Structure formats: C-alpha cells, structure tokens
Amino acid sequence: MKILDNKVAIVTGAGSGIGREIAISYAAEGAKVMVSDINEKGGNETVRLISEKGGEANFFKADSSSAESNKALVDETVKRYGALHIACNNAGIGGPMAPTGEYPLDGWDKVIAINLSGVFFRYAIPDTGYAGCR
Numbered sequence: 009m010k011i012l013d014n015k016v017a018i019v020t021g022a023g024s025g026i027g028r029e030i031a032i033s034y035a036a037e038g039a040k041v042m043v044s045d046i047n048e049k050g051g052n053e054t055v056r057l058i059s060e061k062g063g064e065a066n067f068f069k070a071d072s073s074s075a076e077s078n079k080a081l082v083d084e085t086v087k088r089y090g091a092l093h094i095a096c097n098n099a100g101i102g103g104p105m106a107p108t109g110e111y112p113l114d115g116w117d118k119v120i121a122i123n124l125s126g127v128f129f130r131y132a133i134p135d136t137g138y139a140g141c142r
C-alpha cells in the first residue's frame with residue numbers, strides 16, 4: 009500500500025522543474041496525476057516519464073493565470089478520474105528583474121496573475137460550493 013493509492017492530484021506547472029518532480033513523486037506514491045502546464049511539450053514529457061515507470065498520468069493544458077482555465081482543469085480532472093483530493097498550485101514565474109522604479113507594469117500584472125491569482129482560484133476547494141469538486 010502506497011500513501012497516495014486511490015488519490016487524484018492536479019499539479020500545475022508540471023511541465024518542468026519542481027512541478028515535474030512533484031508530479032513524478034505523487035505518481036510513484038500511487039496517485040493518478042493530472043499534469044498541467046501552458047507548455048504542452050513539457051507536460052507531455054512529464055506524462056511520458058510517469059508512464060514509463062508504470063504510473064498513471066494525463067496532460068491538460070491550462071493557464072494558471074486564467075480563472076476559466078483553472079475551472080476547466082478541475083472539471084476535466086473530476087470527469088476523467090471521478091474525484092480530486094490534491095491540488096498542487098506550483099505554476100509560477102520569476103518575472104522581470106528590474107528596480108521598482110523601472111519595473112514594467114505588464115510584467116507586474118503577469119507575476120500577480122500567475123503567482124497569486126493562480127493560487128487563489130479555488131475551484132478545487134469543496135466548501136466553495138463549486139459543483140465540480142469531490
């Protein structure tokens with residue numbers, strides 16, 4: 009018996025780096041993993057790495073900065089696996105490197121949209137009353 013047997017997980021930003029390793033670790037512990045990223049190639053590579061070790065994973069392209077995209081990700085995960093137990097909102101960016109006085113506003117908006125709003129979008133939380141959650 010593994011610690012995540014019969015659990016379903018979403019990992020955002022799982023097309024590379026830390027998110028990929030989290031997705032691989034969850035799958036190795038028995039979870040079914042919905043690998044999500046805006047980078048389709050990287051996401052599919054993560055799924056391949058999980059599958060070759062006998063794990064269960066699928067890729068769903070979603071933009072963490074978009075509420076609609078987050079909702080679609082949760083909906084698709086519940087539809088495919090019948091449940092959702094773990095949401096790892098890992099997707100994030102470093103943003104531009106610049107002094108505050110010169111910091112580009114569009115760069116600021118992007119960092120806030122992905123790193124903050126992407127975590128706030130709460131479709132995976134059951135007590136929001138959102139029907140897609142289990």
Ligand SMILES: NC(=O)c1ccc[n+]([C@@H]2O[C@H](COP(=O)([O-])OP(=O)(O)OC[C@H]3O[C@@H](n4cnc5c(N)ncnc54)[C@H](O)[C@@H]3O)[C@@H](O)[C@H]2O)c1
Nearest residue numbers: 021023024025026027045046047071072073098099100101
């Ligand atoms: N690596 C570090 O030292 C470090 C330190 C502090 C925090 N973090 C945070 O940890 C997380 C992962 O970092 P990492 O080093 O693995 O970064 P990474 O750049 O390797 O991976 C981030 C992934 O997020 C994806 N992504 C970017 N924008 C997205 C969006 N709008 N929607 C969905 N996916 C998107 C990218 O395609 C990429 O696959 C990030 O949130 C990062 O800010 C990392």
